[in-house]
Amino acid sequence: MDDHKEKEKEHTGGNPDVPEEEEEDEEAKRAVLLGPQVPLKEQLELDKDDESLRRWKEQLLGQVDTQNLGETAEPEVKVLNLTILSPDRPDLVLPIPFVADDKGYAFALKDGSTYSFRFEFIVSNNIVSGLKYTNTVWKTGVRVENQKMMLGTFSPQAEPYTYAGEEETTPAGMFARGSYSAKLKFVDDDGKVYLEMSYYFEIRKDWPTFQ
Incomplete structure (x- = not known):
């Protein structure tokens, strides 16, 4: 298994829709044409x-x-859950697809806090090559993060694979707090999409009491 091969973050402004579509078109043009599976x-x-x-x-x-x-x-990849880990909080396990709270948020983070994500996923039927995920985040219509992570090539097995992301820190301060929209996507080298999910989360001054 090839771990942690590629990580890219962009902090840009402007219309969030056009740049992403252009990037996906470019990725499609660069896709390697392979023989039939x-x-x-x-x-x-x-x-x-x-x-x-x-x-x-x-x-x-x-x-x-x-x-x-x-x-x-055809290989199949099923993303089971996302766990949010923070030294200040118990691990928060979120089944996929996310279940939003009464405000429409999948989860909330404390500003200026250290955290990391962990995914569990199952591969079945065939080998999946070049599995990667992207997570794009917007605040008030402006794209603030575009994260891409290459996970690697995986053979099918009954037990789930676990991927642990790098530790990060949420932005801090009054202007960093509020509602964020995001889109999570898992795709392989052939361009097959296994998960594409839009969601909302919140950055708050304090950790929610219910988490």
């Missing part, structure tokens, strides 16, 4: 008499139960 079970049967290739496949696949592989060529 083959079910993993069929891949394992190819060149099975080649000892070096067999060892390489075993190393790549790890603990995959090859007896229970299906005939589906």
Whole structure:
């Protein structure tokens, strides 16, 4: 598994919609054109008499139960949850899709606080290549963050994978507080989208008492 390969943040102003669409168009143009996908079970049967290739496949696949592989060529990724970790608070586990509170917020953070995100996800059917996520954040219609993280290539397995992000600090001060909108997206090298979710969160002066 390739971890923490790419992280990019942008702080820009202007219309939040146009830049993002242009970026997605550029990514599509740069996408590598690969051959048709083959079910993993069929891949394992190819060149099975080649000892070096067999060892390489075993190393790549790890603990995959090859007896229970299906005939589906398309990989599937299911993002199970997002956990917010902060030294000042108990871990907050949010199932995906998020469930908003009565104000429409998926969660709230304290301004000037240290936090990190942790995702759990399951890969099934086939190997997923170049899985990455993007998280774009806007405040009052202005894009304030565009985070991209390459997670890597993953083989299917019954147990969930865990990805822990780097520690960050929320902006501080009166002008940093308030409502934020965001869009979270998980996509692979082929451009297949496994999760695309819009949500709202809040930055407050203090941690909410209900979290």
